[in-house]
Amino acid sequence: MxxxxxxxxxxxxxxxxxxxxxxxxxxxxxxxxxxxxxxxxxxxxxxxxxxxxxxxxxxxxxxxxxxxxxxxxxxxxxxxxxxxxxxxxxxxxxxxxxxxxxxxxxxxxxxxxxxxxxxxxxxxxxxxxxxxxxxxxxxxxQPERASAPWAGLPAVERVAAFIENYTQRAQLSGREDPFKLPLTRADIGSYLGLAPETVVRALGHLSQAQRLAVRGRTVRLGGPA
Amino acid sequence: MxxxxxxxxxxxxxxxxxxxxxxxxxxxxxxxxxxxxxxxxxxxxxxxxxxxxxxxxxxxxxxxxxxxxxxxxxxxxxxxxxxxxxxxxxxxxxxxxxxxxxxxxxxxxxxxxxxxxxxxxxxxxxxxxxxxxxxxxxxxxQPERASAPWAGLPAVERVAAFIENYTQRAQLSGREDPFKLPLTRADIGSYLGLAPETVVRALGHLSQAQRLAVRGRTVRLGGPA
DNA sequence: CGGCCACTTGAAAACCTTCAACCTATGTGG
DNA sequence: CCACATAGGTTGAAGGTTTTCAAGTGGCCG
Structure with missing residues (x-):
């Protein structure tokens, strides 16, 4: 057949x-x-x-x-x-x-x-x-989409990718530069498959590397511009 | 405004x-x-x-x-x-x-x-x-799909989820029980964000736990039935 | 003021990756 | 038909990252 x-x-x-x-x-x-x-x-x-x-x-x-x-x-x-x-x-x-x-x-x-x-x-x-x-x-x-671009990357990169993706979409939806994250660190971790503590540390590293500025839930991109 | x-x-x-x-x-x-x-x-x-x-x-x-x-x-x-x-x-x-x-x-x-x-x-x-x-x-x-059900799970579970998802889809497309994986371990690893060696070991564990039978690229489900 | 929740930080343990070696199957040329 | 080459697969040990557990801080609201 x-x-x-x-x-x-x-x-x-x-x-x-x-x-x-x-x-x-x-x-x-x-x-x-x-x-x-x-x-x-x-x-x-x-x-x-x-x-x-x-x-x-x-x-x-x-x-x-x-x-x-x-x-x-x-x-x-x-x-x-x-x-x-x-x-x-x-x-x-x-x-x-x-x-x-x-x-x-x-x-x-x-x-x-x-x-x-x-x-x-x-x-x-x-x-x-x-x-x-x-x-x-x-x-x-369709079971999986052209999917998680971040799986397997180090935690810092995953968080960076998440923030970038979020800020892009937030801009599209008409929001201005100091973006406010609507999620807790625990939620971000749940989404990325990371422990909340790891999200905190990753944000710390990104902050220290000047890749962005975080204070509480407010993030501002400080990319390689 | x-x-x-x-x-x-x-x-x-x-x-x-x-x-x-x-x-x-x-x-x-x-x-x-x-x-x-x-x-x-x-x-x-x-x-x-x-x-x-x-x-x-x-x-x-x-x-x-x-x-x-x-x-x-x-x-x-x-x-x-x-x-x-x-x-x-x-x-x-x-x-x-x-x-x-x-x-x-x-x-x-x-x-x-x-x-x-x-x-x-x-x-x-x-x-x-x-x-x-x-x-x-x-x-x-739409940027992210409503599922990367495996991110953050232990490697064994990620591989198990992949195999399950694959076999379900393979059945839908008209294939029969001893399924043949079309991917190398390296490809599976690339997809799941794991090293190829980790995929091998995960398959080993699943095999030993009777959750499935693997030989080369042939897998047969041996679930908790 | 007290309580709650989110956030942060540190140290130990678990997990995964990397590196290196070896094995097995397949296919090619002699 | 065998010898060899190659790609994929498997296994072990060392090293790095992430998780977990535990404790402590800060803001917000009753």
């Missing part, structure tokens, strides 16, 4: 076809792919180790048909980290539409096959409601 | 209004909220410490207008962990639609105000394309 399915899938590679005609459709879209047709283009099969997308490339959305993809990000310091796994039925590259570019590199961990989805042009509105709804549900259900 | 905005917002609390009429609309929906109207209902203001949603409740989607919410999950062992923060313009509760129930408890970290969004009924299709598209973009951009 598995091999049969695979060969039938390979048969339509390269053409854009209705997902309803695909034997693996249930895995991708669930049981009732009724009302509105979803069209996808089967891409050429990926050998183990082949790259589907490269970090920084232009947005594109895929759904895994068979195999398994590993998602990696390259950090500014040159190191790489695995940030996710995608199995059949899961989405690859959705984040790229929000960012304007691919957030990670996707590489086949085993021989894999994927289909490319065409996302309706932004602002087109109206049509494709069902597709969008399904994508939304899928993305909200 | 801030206080003016807040008072105007409070004025419409309880009624479902067009977001375009809201002075804070740009923060929630960006610059051009043109084509299609989005309607939201302003909820009564939340005092510091008040709960907006409770883990396990029925699905509901909110967008933060002012203040800040903390997201927490209660783990089976009774402990709690912070899994996210939501600032103005960010979404709360989207995951609930995929899961059928709220994934976390949301509590006001500071006095806050939120609007409730009405998500088009599943399967309604057609209309609301713009709303869905915006939600999709927002959710894909």
């Amino acid at each position: 598995h091999t049969l399915e695979r060969s039938r899938l390979r048969g339509v590679s390269g053409t854009e076809t209705d997902c309803a005609a695909c034997p693996g459709s249930r895995r991708c879209w669930g049981d009732n792919l009724a009302a509105e047709a979803v069209y996808a283009r089967r891409e050429p099969p990926l050998e183990r180790g082949a790259r589907l997308i490269e970090q920084g490339q232009q947005p594109a959305l895929y759904i895994v048909a068979t195999g398994c993809l590993v998602l990696r990000v390259s950090l500014p310091d040159g190191s790489q980290r695995v940030v996710g796994l995608r199995l059949p039925g899961e989405l690859v590259g959705l984040e790229s539409y929000a960012r304007g570019e691919q957030a990670y590199t996707a590489q086949a961990a085993t021989a894999s096959a994927v289909c490319r989805l065409r996302l309706p042009a932004p602002g087109a509105g109206g049509a494709h409601g069902a597709l969008l709804e399904r994508l939304l549900m899928k993305s909200a259900a | 801030h206080t003016l905005e807040r008072s105007r917002l409070r004025g419409v609390s309880g009624t479902e209004t067009d977001c375009a009429a809201c002075p804070g609309s740009r923060r929630c929906w960006g610059d051009n909220l043109a084509a299609e109207a989005v309607y939201a209902r302003r909820e009564p203001p939340l005092e510091r410490g008040a709960r907006l949603i409770e883990q396990g409740q029925q699905p509901a989607l909110y967008i933060v207008a002012t203040g800040c919410l903390v997201l927490r999950v209660s783990l089976p062992d009774g402990s709690q962990r912070v899994v996210g923060l939501r600032l103005p313009g960010e979404l709360v509760g989207l995951e609930s639609y995929a899961r059928g129930e709220q994934a976390y408890t949301a509590q006001a970290a500071t006095a806050s105000a939120v609007c409730r969004l009405r998500l088009p009924a599943p399967g309604a299709g057609g209309a609301h394309g713009a709303l869905l598209e915006r939600l999709l973009m927002k959710s894909a951009a």
Whole structure:
């Protein structure tokens, strides 16, 4: 059954076809792919180790048909980290539409096959409601996101990353420079997976290294400016 | 400006209004909220410490207008962990639609105000394309996922959580019991923030504790069944 | 003023990483 | 078919970081 399915899938590679005609459709879209047709283009099969997308490339959305993809990000310091796994039925590259570019590199961990989805042009509105709804549900259900950029880093860096992320978002939401943390050290620790005491010491180090100024819950960035 | 905005917002609390009429609309929906109207209902203001949603409740989607919410999950062992923060313009509760129930408890970290969004009924299709598209973009951009359930846990538990999550997804995608990990120990370590050697030793411990059987890249669950 | 809670600081213990060596499987060329 | 090369995997010991435990400080509110 598995091999049969695979060969039938390979048969339509390269053409854009209705997902309803695909034997693996249930895995991708669930049981009732009724009302509105979803069209996808089967891409050429990926050998183990082949790259589907490269970090920084232009947005594109895929759904895994068979195999398994590993998602990696390259950090500014040159190191790489695995940030996710995608199995059949899961989405690859959705984040790229929000960012304007691919957030990670996707590489086949085993021989894999994927289909490319065409996302309706932004602002087109109206049509494709069902597709969008399904994508939304899928993305909200996707077990782990291009995830914790800080796991495994030393505690000081985790806290620094948290503060940076927080201040960026706080600015976006219209707050001004001396930011006030709404969380206790215990909450920050719970979020980062650190003991409260460790958060205190980390903030102390960052303060001493002039990377920021902390007094109580008030933080001010004093970056390498 | 801030206080003016807040008072105007409070004025419409309880009624479902067009977001375009809201002075804070740009923060929630960006610059051009043109084509299609989005309607939201302003909820009564939340005092510091008040709960907006409770883990396990029925699905509901909110967008933060002012203040800040903390997201927490209660783990089976009774402990709690912070899994996210939501600032103005960010979404709360989207995951609930995929899961059928709220994934976390949301509590006001500071006095806050939120609007409730009405998500088009599943399967309604057609209309609301713009709303869905915006939600999709927002959710894909949402900085941290509502889960890195393993951060801060001992290495053994992190690896166990990874294997469990992987096998669940592998089953969903149609794989059978002796699962084959597509990743090297180094990749698993990179994903979990652990050294490869630590992954090896953790797998050893899990194996010895009968929690699973590992041989090379083949794992079989041997849970507390 | 007293109590509570968050925050801070110090020292010992536990844990994880690093380093270095060795082992095993797989695949290639002879 | 074997020899070798390579990549992944495993194991042990030393060293560094983080957690834990314990005690003490500071602010806020009844």
